[in-house]
Amino acid sequence: MTTTSVTDAVTLGQLLAPLADVDDRGVWFHGEFTSWREHLADARRYAAAASSLLDEERPPHVGVLLGNGVEFSRLFAAAALGGFVLVGLNSTRRGDALAADAALADCQLILVSPETAPLLPEVPGARTIDVSSAEWTSTVGAFAPGDFVPVESDPQDLTMLIFTSGTTGDPKAVRCSQRKFAAPGAMLADRFGMGPDDVAYLSMPMFHSNALIAGWSVAAAGGSSIAIAPRFSAHGFGDDVRRYGVTYANYVGKPLNYVLQTPPRPDDADTGLRIMYGNEASAADRAEFTRRFGARVVDGFGSTEAGVSISRTPQTPNDALGPLIAPVAVVDPDTLDAVEPGVVGEIVNMSGPGLFDGYYGDEAATDERMRGGVYRTGDLAWVDADGYVHFAGRIGDWLRVDGENLGTRPIEAVLRRHPDVSDVVVLGVPTEIGDAVGAVLVADGVDRAEFDSFLDAQPDLGPKQRPTRVWIVDTLPETATFKTARSALVASLGSPSWTS
Template sequence: MSEHVPTVTELLVARAADERPGLKFEQQEWSWSEHVQCCADRAALLQALHRGDRPFHVGVLLDNVPEFSFLLGAAALSGSVLVGLNTGRRGESLGRDVRLADCELVVTESKHSALLAGVDLDSARVLVIDDAEWAGLLAEHRGSPLDPVAAEPDDLLALLFTSGTGGEPKAVRCTHEKIAFPGRMLANRFGLAPSDGVYLSMPMFHSNALFAGWAVGLAAGAALGLRRRFSASGFLADVRRFGSTYANYVGKPLSYILATPERDDDADNPLRIVYGNEGAENDLDRFAERFGCQVVDGFGSTEGGVVVQRTPDTPTGALGRPGPGVAVLDPATEQRCPAAEFDRDGRVTNPDQAVGELVNTAGAGSFAGYYKAPEENAQRMRGGMYWSGDLAYLDRDGFCYFVGRSGDWLRVDGENLGTAPVERILLRHPGIAQAAVYAVPDAEVGDQVMAAIVLADAPLTAAELGDFLAAQPDLAPKQLPRFVRIAADLPRTATHKVLKRPLAAERWNCTDPVWWRPGQDPSFELLTPERAAELTASE
């Protein structure tokens, strides 16, 4: 008999009589029972506001405040659809997201309400949670009975937008199962119970926060500790104050926390498990040792179509082993790519054959499609298989290595290169805190490799960088950056993913210092304005 797949509604109803701590925010606290009642009140309000026949789409433009959690539960109880709106979007871009997701209501706070001024919302009503109108509407429904609308695992519960690093964000359909299943799975995997606490500082309009944070706490009955916005300096104090034993992350937060001053009592905290994805490899062990916890870094995306599992024997640089049905296929032939071959220095000698796209050959996995995007859905589900858009290769032992997104391909001297391996090499240097690699045009044909780096506290010279890169045995000559931009910071999305498009568009025409390599050797020098102008003219 197959295991029962829960819905978010069922997980909420199971907490309705639970008087143990359920939600903590700043100096406030709610039991799970009180949390579910707040969700029921708002579910009744949403049902009263709804006038159409189709599910009520409610845009939420909020930081990680209690109202976000209450509204997510309200959507589950009322049969509505919560639309996570990115607080980093502006003007027409934000309006486009509201219209694409068919929002009939947008709930925001005064802090963000100005973002909606003058924006075409296509008749969507706007309510502000810290004004009198919202308070009055809630008062009418306070104490509403818990009367959930029946839900099935494949019913739509939320629309979450992709980060937009490769173009306009797409609205990913998130069903009850897509949210509830990873929550229960991770709670069971890490042995979380009501006595635990889940620290939630990643933005709740993103999948990582919902799948690997909010849903985990709900499934385990563990108290959710909400942070309005991520703060590296506030992380440890929050963990201690909330009693959090589990935290989730995506991207660079571990690096930011590690950059805070060390203290002798850093490991004196309740944290046991930190789970996330896209953390810098050299940060994982450092974080675990400094804060006395286990760090588990996985691989995932908002779409959720492929699974790669990290195991204790995963080699350095690898993501882990592909899950059932996941393979690396040649996009042109749709055949499995051969295993990567390595030379004695660890460089892949057959990248054109070994690098392909990560594909779920068994079907869609947890990918439930993009909202109102039939062409993109068809592209993802070619031949009945889910094509992730992520480039990778496998070694002979079946371990998977990430190369980059399909849009991150560089064509250098007739050879395809991925950006991720070069970024991993750059980050080996203790003086480099962040790195992004991208393509800039070659004056003759194809691309040249450019990197933007953010320095750590220690200084770094152009000569030292050249010596370091020359000493890396697995850096192939064609992977050697031609240009290196020394940036104060890298442009990022609200979920800490690097935006490479503006970097690539600026090329070397920026106010940051740029080192360049005139010849074939890894010998860098400062790019002068005169030489930069010549290079731009030659494109």
């Protein structure tokens, strides 16, 4: 099989064309099966129906405020075939903030469900229709699949707007072209040997990039089937893997950890699951998931913007992202000079934007992302003597302690060793002369004296890395993609549990 690079010019239409007549593979949802032939025929009817409701003088943007399901998949396929530009609206947002997202994305039409409709106030210039309503059913029913002819798309054509997860601020609408889905889908399908006998499991939110790029598009490229879960469920994961014969699943954030907290079953290693692909899983969770389920866990580094991608190799140390391979570099954010091994810097793409197509309606944010002519991830890392990249946090989380720049992630890794700490976030606490190191611990019954003794015993915790402000909490706020919502966490904090 020919390997397809993530920069090759391919389109979703090219991936879907071989599936138009396929009857023995398709989409599973709630135990019901729809063949690819039927699914793509429905997508063409949806494309015709939605297009009939759009003003040709305005951007053809269709907002989707729906949970995971076959409806979302049809609408994404309709956009993939060139029917309109899909706008994934985050169903964890509410009220004016959600309406502002839809307005920023220039949505003409917004499709909702009975569950999501109450979340959205009126959006000026947008028509809102419930996909379960007679209005939408009759509109779709007025068209046959042949009424819409798939567009001969260019790889650069805008297909979807996906909002960033908003872990540290307001979400931005990322422009996602045909190539952003199709090229990684083809590359990953080839990398993992996806084929007609595979079933890809989608439980991550479909309004986000992980489900559509690392799941849906991979299945389409491999000619595989898809099993869609309404939402991620740690307890439901094992049931669905067995029910649908899942061989491939994608994740982002903490799902592996949540699955591992469920009781083991005697046949966990015999389910047929062979690949778990995602990012931000801990080394301990990756190893335990592989031991328990017999699946290969491949954890990479990337983002919705897709300007930089780092992949693990078999030789990559457990605590590293992968080898540093040009054009990716770790540099001083001010000078763009490569940093020495062991020194924290910013991960950048020195060759340009990669697959980043810019932010919709926010040229200033796009320019800032490409400041200096290189793609800036805003992520910190250091490179070890063997050339492997180690994540060190976000630039916004960069601590300045006694004149030294510190990343938060290495400190968090040390604090997670404490047996009573189940999760941790390290943050900077502003002082008159820089930052103090603060630690928010998800823990039960941590004794201050014992914790201080624990810190004393950690050989790789430098004096400047030692937390001097500690909060004990029950849970951490999360985004829909299981990342810690740092801005919400900071806003919720009161006085520290103790100060050193």
